[in-house]
Amino acid sequence: MPPVASESLDxxxxxxxxxxxxxxxxxxxxxxxxxxxxxxxxxMLQQFQKSQFWQELTKTRLREFxxxxxxxxxxxxxxxxxxxxxxxxxxxDSVVIKSLRVNVLGNRNWPxxxxxxxxxxxxxxxxxxxxxxxxFIVKYFDGVQFLMDKLAEFANTSGLNxxxxxxxxxxxxxxxxxxxxxxxxxxxxxxxxxxTTQVEMQITTQVQEVITQLxxxxxxxxxxxxxxxxxxxKWDNRCKRFSRAYLGHTLHHLEGVILDVRDRTKxxxx
Amino acid sequence: MTExxxxxxxxxxxxxxxxxxxxxxxxxxxxxxxxTEKPIEDVFISELPNPDLSTQYVHxxxxxxxxxxxxxxxxxxxxxxxxxxxxxxxWAFIAKDFDFTTATQNSRLWFDVQFRASTGFGYTLSASGxxxxxxxxxxxxxxxxxxxxxx
Numbered sequence: 224m225p226p227v228a229s230e231s232l233d234x235x236x237x238x239x240x241x242x243x244x245x246x247x248x249x250x251x252x253x254x255x256x257x258x259x260x261x262x263x264x265x266x267m268l269q270q271f272q273k274s275q276f277w278q279e280l281t282k283t284r285l286r287e288f289x290x291x292x293x294x295x296x297x298x299x300x301x302x303x304x305x306x307x308x309x310x311x312x313x314x315x316d317s318v319v320i321k322s323l324r325v326n327v328l329g330n331r332n333w334p335x336x337x338x339x340x341x342x343x344x345x346x347x348x349x350x351x352x353x354x355x356x357x358x359f360i361v362k363y364f365d366g367v368q369f370l371m372d373k374l375a376e377f378a379n380t381s382g383l384n385x386x387x388x389x390x391x392x393x394x395x396x397x398x399x400x401x402x403x404x405x406x407x408x409x410x411x412x413x414x415x416x417x418x419t420t421q422v423e424m425q426i427t428t429q430v431q432e433v434i435t436q437l438x439x440x441x442x443x444x445x446x447x448x449x450x451x452x453x454x455x456x457k458w459d460n461r462c463k464r465f466s467r468a469y470l471g472h473t474l475h476h477l478e479g480v481i482l483d484v485r486d487r488t489k490x491x492x493x
Numbered sequence: 494m495t496e497x498x499x500x501x502x503x504x505x506x507x508x509x510x511x512x513x514x515x516x517x518x519x520x521x522x523x524x525x526x527x528x529t530e531k532p533i534e535d536v537f538i539s540e541l542p543n544p545d546l547s548t549q550y551v552h553x554x555x556x557x558x559x560x561x562x563x564x565x566x567x568x569x570x571x572x573x574x575x576x577x578x579x580x581x582x583x584w585a586f587i588a589k590d591f592d593f594t595t596a597t598q599n600s601r602l603w604f605d606v607q608f609r610a611s612t613g614f615g616y617t618l619s620a621s622g623x624x625x626x627x628x629x630x631x632x633x634x635x636x637x638x639x640x641x642x643x644x
Contacts, residue, residue, distance in 0.1 A: 254613040255605075258565065262551055265566035408543045410551050412587045412603035412619065415541045 234333060241323045248341075256344045257315045263348055263409040263418075264312035267355050270407050271422055272310055276381045280374075281307035288373045292366065299485065301369060303360040303429055313354045318347055348409065348418050352402055356423035360432050363485065364478040370426045371399035378403045386421075394464065395471020396435075398427040430474050438467050494533050496522070506624045507538040508548050514568065521553055521564050524573060531557040537631050539619050542601075552617060556635055563616060576608060578635045583607045588625075594641070596625045604628055606636050 235241040245252055271277055285305050292301035313321070322342040330337040342350055361370055371387050378385040384404040391397050401424040408415035427435065456464045499522055503509045509518070518538075526533050539551040553567035561578040564570070584606040586593075591600035602625040607615040620628040633640050 255607075255615060255617075258615075258617065262566055265569050266549060266551075269569055408549060410541055410549065410619075413541070413589050413601035415543045415549050417544065 235323070235327055238320065238323060241319070241327065244327075250343045250345075252319060252344065259410070260315050260318065260344065260347065263407075264354060266409050266415075267348075267407045267420075268310055268312050271355055271405060274405070276378065276383060276403070276405075277307075277310075279381075280377060284373075284377055288370060291373075292369055296365075300362055301366045303362055308357045308359055310355060310357050313351070313356070318351065318354065321351060322347065348407075348420050352421040353423040354420060356425065358425040358427060358432070360429055361426060362429055364428060364475075364482045367399045367426050367428060371401055374401045374424055374426070391475075393468060395468040395475075397431055397471060397475045398425050400425055428478055430478055431471070434467075434470060434474060438470075494522075494535060499536055502536060502627075503538060506627050507540055507550070508624075509538070509550070514550070517567070518553070521567060521573070522555065525555040525562040525564075528562070528573065528575060529557050529560060531559065533557055533562075535631060535634065537618055537628065539617065540621060540624065541619055542621050548621075551619065554616060554618065554631075556631070561616065561635065574614075576612075576614065580609045580612070581606045581636045582609050584632070584636055591625050593629060594626075596623050598622050600625045602628050604632055606632075 235244040242252060285302065285307075289301045289305055293299065325337050325342050327333065332338070339350060340346070348354055359370055359374075361367055367389075371389075375385045375387045378401065385401060387399065387401045389397075389399050402421040403424070404419055404421050406417055406419050409418055410416075456462050457468075459465055496519060499518065500515060503515060503518055509515055522533065522536070533555045535556040537554045537556075539553070541549045541551060543549055550568050551566065553564040555562040556578065559577055559579070561576050563574050563576070565572060565574075584604065586605075587601075587603040589599075589601040590597055591602050599622075601619075601621050603617070603619045605615060605617050618628055618631065629640070630642070633642055
């Protein structure tokens with residue numbers, strides 16, 4: 224087997240090299256780590272699913288939010304569906320890739336730890352805020368902020384710490400994210416151990432969701448690339464990143480126009 | 494092992510009262526049995542006490558005279574894996590308030606067994622209270638004949 228260049232060991236550039244680097248730091252990512260992570264995620268999903276917050280949100284509050292939006296927006300619907308969205312746990316492969324992105328590819332402090340410290344299996348659950356996530360789909364552009372505010376308000380009144388904000392990235396991703404802090408009992412050797420971590424609730428429009436689904440694979444692949452410092456891709460119409468990003472931006476603009484037309488038609492133009 | 498043995502164990506030692514979980518347990522029992530020509534002879538449900546004294550169920554194991562079946566996170570997942578248990582190579586215990594023979598309400602036992610290094614796989618079994626003795630029986634029966642039998 225050819226020796227691995229010290230350069231690649233020093234700064235891994237892909238998942239295989241990352242595993243070697245992680246091993247060298249004494250925190251190998253083994254099958255046991257995978258099993259422990261998967262057990263924790265399964266427990267967290269189960270507990271959040273059964274939580275009073277989630278039960279009340281999905282059984283009564285979503286309907287109320289929808290009605291409230293309809294009442295103030297000429298009977299237009301807020302949500303694509305009032306059914307509870309799926310709760311998803313971050314897969315083990317994804318969490319490894321995310322730790323590679325944070326520890327290495329996007330780490331401006333390299334070779335020192337990134338802000339907040341090295342992301343290692345024993346702190347993934349606490350330091351990553353999207354291990355448990357869900358996505359609400361709204362029909363119109365203005366529904367994103369409406370639902371973001373409603374979710375945050377409901378989380379607040381439920382006694383949960385909450386943060387919220389819009390996301391608008393260069394790569395064409397547009398959504399709002401609401402994070403609620405929750406305590407979970409996760410498996411540990413002799414008793415369960417309590418961790419406090421955030422659950423991510425994404426809010427996006429129906430149109431953006433279609434694009435996200437279509438381009439998901441490509442997006443995941445791109446996230447394994449070191450962040451590009453230059454803007455050359457913005458002038459290369461043949462590269463995939465260009466197509467995806469500007470499709471996202473264009474649709475975002477179009478959705479704004481559609482909303483404008485909708486509100487003019489119904490006489491609710493501001 | 495009969496359905497009745499399984500339910501008695503799950504209820505009395507593992508503390509499962511939820512009917513849906515018992516039904517799910519039976520489903521896995523039949524699935525595992527369908528994947529082997531040998532009779533399922535034993536079972537173990539990994540469990541951990543929560544701070545509020547409720548119980549968290551983790552992995553489920555069935556054993557035949559040659560193989561172990563594992564259903565990781567069986568409460569919410571459906572994947573069954575099968576492994577000959579005689580390739581176990583290394584094990585580790587963590588015990589609290591348990592001398593490996595006599596269990597009290599506060600006893601806790603964690604057992605981690607790793608199969609041949611090339612597989613990278615292992616089982617993680619945990620128990621509390623009287624269930625610790627059941628775990629010791631499983632360990633003796635399938636993973637280490639050398640350890641003394643629990644009283």
